Amino acid sequence: xxxxxxxxxxxxxxxxxxxxxxxxxxxxxxxxxxxxxxxxxxxxxxxxxxxxxxxxxxxxxxxxxxxxxxxxxxxxxxxxxxxxxxxxxxxxxxxxxxxxxxxxxxxxxxxxxxxxxxxxxxxxxxxxxxxxxxxxxxxxxxxxxxxxxxxxxxxxxxxxxxxxxxxxxxxxxxxxxxxxxxxxxxxxxxxxxxxxxxxxxxxxxxxxxxxxxxxxxxxxxxxxxxxxxxxxxxxxxxxxxxxxxxxxxxxxxxxxxxxxxxxxxxxxxxxxxxxxxxxxxxxxxxxxxxxxxxxxxxxxxxxxxxxxxxxxxxxxxxxxxxxxxxxxxxxxxxxxxxxxxxxxxxxxxxxxxxxxxxxxxxxxxxxxxxxxxxxxxxxxxxxxxxxxxxxxxxxxxxxxxxxxxxxxxxxxxxxxxxxxxxxxxxxxxxxxxxxxxxxxxxxxxxxxxxxxxxxxxxxxxxxxxxxxxxxxxxxxxxxxxxxxxxxxxxxxxxxxxxxxxxxxxxxxxxxxxxxxxxxxxxxxxxxxxxxxxxxxxxxxxxxxxxxxxxxxxxxxxxxxxxxxxxx
Numbered sequence: 001x002x003x004x005x006x007x008x009x010x011x012x013x014x015x016x017x018x019x020x021x022x023x024x025x026x027x028x029x030x031x032x033x034x035x036x037x038x039x040x041x042x043x044x045x046x047x048x049x050x051x052x053x054x055x056x057x058x059x060x061x062x063x064x065x066x067x068x069x070x071x072x073x074x075x076x077x078x079x080x081x082x083x084x085x086x087x088x089x090x091x092x093x094x095x096x097x098x099x100x101x102x103x104x105x106x107x108x109x110x111x112x113x114x115x116x117x118x119x120x121x122x123x124x125x126x127x128x129x130x131x132x133x134x135x136x137x138x139x140x141x142x143x144x145x146x147x148x149x150x151x152x153x154x155x156x157x158x159x160x161x162x163x164x165x166x167x168x169x170x171x172x173x174x175x176x177x178x179x180x181x182x183x184x185x186x187x188x189x190x191x192x193x194x195x196x197x198x199x200x201x202x203x204x205x206x207x208x209x210x211x212x213x214x215x216x217x218x219x220x221x222x223x224x225x226x227x228x229x230x231x232x233x234x235x236x237x238x239x240x241x242x243x244x245x246x247x248x249x250x251x252x253x254x255x256x257x258x259x260x261x262x263x264x265x266x267x268x269x270x271x272x273x274x275x276x277x278x279x280x281x282x283x284x285x286x287x288x289x290x291x292x293x294x295x296x297x298x299x300x301x302x303x304x305x306x307x308x309x310x311x312x313x314x315x316x317x318x319x320x321x322x323x324x325x326x327x328x329x330x331x332x333x334x335x336x337x338x339x340x341x342x343x344x345x346x347x348x349x350x351x352x353x354x355x356x357x358x359x360x361x362x363x364x365x366x367x368x369x370x371x372x373x374x375x376x377x378x379x380x381x382x383x384x385x386x387x388x389x390x391x392x393x394x395x396x397x398x399x400x401x402x403x404x405x406x407x408x409x410x411x412x413x414x415x416x417x418x419x420x421x422x423x424x425x426x427x428x429x430x431x432x433x434x435x436x437x438x439x440x441x442x443x444x445x446x447x448x449x450x451x452x453x454x455x456x457x458x459x460x461x462x463x464x465x466x467x468x469x470x471x472x473x474x475x476x477x478x479x480x481x482x483x484x485x486x487x488x489x490x491x492x493x494x495x496x497x498x499x500x501x502x503x504x505x506x507x508x509x510x511x512x513x514x515x516x517x518x519x520x521x522x523x524x525x526x527x528x529x530x531x532x533x534x535x536x537x538x539x540x541x542x543x544x545x546x547x548x549x550x551x552x553x554x555x556x557x558x559x560x561x562x563x564x565x566x567x
Contacts, residue, residue: 048105050088056166058084060092060105068092068103073166077198078157078191084201085232095171106171113146116181123176128193131174133167141167143174149186157191173197205234209275211265217277219259222251229263229277236275238263243279245286245319247305254279286319291357294320298352299369304342312338314350314364322362324350331367331374332406334392342366374447377407381449385439386456391431399425401435403449411437415452418459460493461559470551473566478545486541488549488563496561498549541565 048060048068057069070092075083084090092105113119113129122129131145140152141164151174158164178187209215209231217229217236226239243254255261267276294300294316302314302322311325329335329342342348350364381387381403389401389409398412413422415437422428429435441450468474476488476496486498541547549563 044094045091046094047089047091050084050086050090052086053082053084058082060090062092062094062103062105064103066097066102068094068105069098070105071166071170073158073163074106074170074172076157076163077194079198080159081198081233083194083198083233115146119145119147119176119179119186120181123179126175128173128175129188130171131188132171133169135168136161136164140164143172143188145174145176145186145188147184147186149174149176149188151188151190155189155191157194202233205232206268206270206273206275209234209265209268211268213265214262214282215265217261217263219255219257219261222255222257224250227251227255229261231275234275236263236265236277238277238279242266242277242281245280245283246315247321280319286317287357287360290317290320290362291355294352294355294362296352296354299349300352300364301347301349304344304346304348307338307342307344309337312342312366314348316362320362322350322352322364324348324364324366328353328363328365328367330406331370331372333408373404373407374444377404377449378442378444380404381409381439381442383439383442386436387439387451388434388436391429391433391435393431394425394429396424399429399435401437401451407449409437409439409449409451411435411451411453415440415450415454418454418457459559460491461495461561462556464491464494465554465556465559465561468551468554470554472551473548474551474563475546476549476563478541478543478547481541481543490549490561490563494561496549496551496563498563498565500565 048062051059096104131143135142143149174188174190177189263277264281266278302316305315306313313321351368354363400408437451437453438455440452480487548566550566553562
C-alpha cells in the first residue's frame with residue numbers, strides 16, 4: 001500500500017472519527033483519575049515545607065508531583081504579619097485539588113460539629129472548631145460551623161474588607177463565643193484563635209534560637225540606640241555598640257531599614273523574651289591586631305574622634321582608640337582642655353605611653369611627640385644669661401615671664417628692683433610688658449627657671465669699678481678677718497678682699513725657729529709694719545680699723561675687687 005496514494009474519503013472520515021473518539025476517551029480517563037486522586041487525598045493530613053509566600057497564597061511542597069496552596073489569610077496574624085516563612089515545616093490538610101492541578105490545603109485539623117449538641121459541647125469546652133466562610137455580610141462574615149454562625153469583622157482577624165473577602169470559601173478555625181439554641185444564634189471568634197496560634201508559633205521560634213548562632217535578619221526599624229531586626233517573626237535588638245568595632249554615632253551609618261544582614265545571636269533572655277544581636281562579632285576584633293602592632297614607645301598617627309574635659313580620643317585603627325590625657329597634651333601649663341589645641345577630625349602624631357589589652361586602653365602623649373622644650377632651655381639659658389621676654393602673669397610673690405613656648409621663668413618680688421621695697425609686682429610691672437632679666441637659677445629636677453631684674457641694675461660695686469682704676473689707692477675699713485684674707489669695705493655696698501700671702505710663711509718661721517727670743521720677733525714685726533706690703537701679719541690689722549689699700553684687680557662681671565695694704 002502506497003502511503004502517498006489518495007485515500008477514500010469515507011475511510012478518512014472514519015479514521016478522523018476514531019482519533020477524536022480515542023482522544024476523548026483519554027481526556028475523560030485523565031479527569032477521572034485526577035478526580036479519584038483528589039477524592040482519595042481529600043482530608044489527608046500531611047507535613048510540608050513552605051516554598052514561597054505570594055500575595056494571596058502560600059506555596060507548600062507536600063512531597064507530591066504537584067505542590068499545594070494554602071490561603072495566605074489563614075496564616076495571617078491579627079497584626080498583619082505572616083505566621084510562616086520559607087523553609088518552615090507545617091502540618092496541613094488536603095481539602096481538594098484545583099483545576100490547574102495543584103492541591104488545595106488547609107491548616108484546620110479539627111472537625112466540624114455535626115449537630116447542636118456538638119456545638120453546645122464545643123461552646124462549653126471553649127474548643128476550637130472548623131468552619132467555612134460563606135459570605136461577607138454587614139458587620140462581619142457568615143460562617144458555616146454545622147449551623148449558620150456570625151463572625152464580627154473585629155473578630156475575623158482581617159484588617160479590612162479586602163482581606164475579609166479573601167476568606168470567603170476558605171476553612172477557618174474559630175471558637176464559639178455565643179450560643180443561643182432557641183434563637184439559633186451562633187457567634188464565633190477567629191481572631192483569638194489566630195492570636196493563640198501566633199503566640200505559640202512565636203514561642204516555638206524563640207525556643208529554637210540559640211546563643212552563638214548566625215542568622216539572617218531583616219532590619220525592621222531604627223532607633224537612637226540601635227536597630228530592631230526581624231528574625232522570622234521574632235524581634236532581636238542590634239545595639240549601636242555591637243554594630244561595628246569603631247565608634248558609631250547613628251545606627252543608619254551602618255544599616256538601613258529593610259536591609260537583610262547576617263547577625264550573631266549574643267544573648268537570649270528567656271524570661272524577658274529578649275534577644276541581643278551582634279554585627280561586629282562576625283569580624284575580627286581589631287584589638288587583637290592592635291596588641292600585635294602597637295607597642296610602648298612607638299610613634300603613631302591617628303584621627304581625633306572625640307574631645308572630653310579630661311583628654312582627647314585618637315582613632316589608631318577602626319575600633320581602636322587611644323587617649324591623650326589633658327596632662328600629656330602640651331608642655332605649656334596654660335593648656336587646660338583639649339579644645340585649646342586640638343579639634344575633631346584632625347590628624348595628630350603621638351607617642352605610646354602604655355598598652356592595656358585587658359581593659360582595651362592605650363595611653364598616648366602628644367607633648368612627647370613634639371619634644372621637651374626644657375632640654376633646649378637648659379642649653380640656651382644657663383645661669384648668667386640675659387633674657388628679654390614678655391610678662392605672662394602676676395602673683396603676690398612675683399611675676400612669670402615666658403622664656404620659650406610653654407616654658408616660664410619666675411622673677412621673685414625681691415628680685416624685681418633695688419630702688420624700693422614692693423608690696424606687689426603690679427606696682428612696677430604689667431602683663432604683656434617686655435622685661436629684661438638675668439637667669440639666676442636653673443633647677444632641672446623641678447623644671448624651674450629663676451630670673452632677676454635687679455641683677456641687671458647698676459650696683460654700688462658697678463659704679464665703683466667703673467669710676468676707679470687698678471693701682472689706685474683708696475681708704476677702707478676692715479670688716480672681717482678670715483685667716484689669711486681680710487674683707488675690706490671701700491664704700492656702702494662696695495667690698496674688697498685683701499689676701500695676706502706672707503702670713504703663712506711668718507707663722508711657719510716662728511714655729512721652725514722655736515729658739516728665737518721674744519725681742520727678735522717683736523723687732524721683725526715692727527720692721528714689717530713700717531715697710532707695709534702684702535706679707536703683713538694679720539694680727540697687725542683689727543676689725544673696724546681704717547687703712548689705706550691699693551686696688552690690685554677688679555672684675556666687672558663678678559663684681560670682685562682685690563686690694564693690698566698700702567704703706
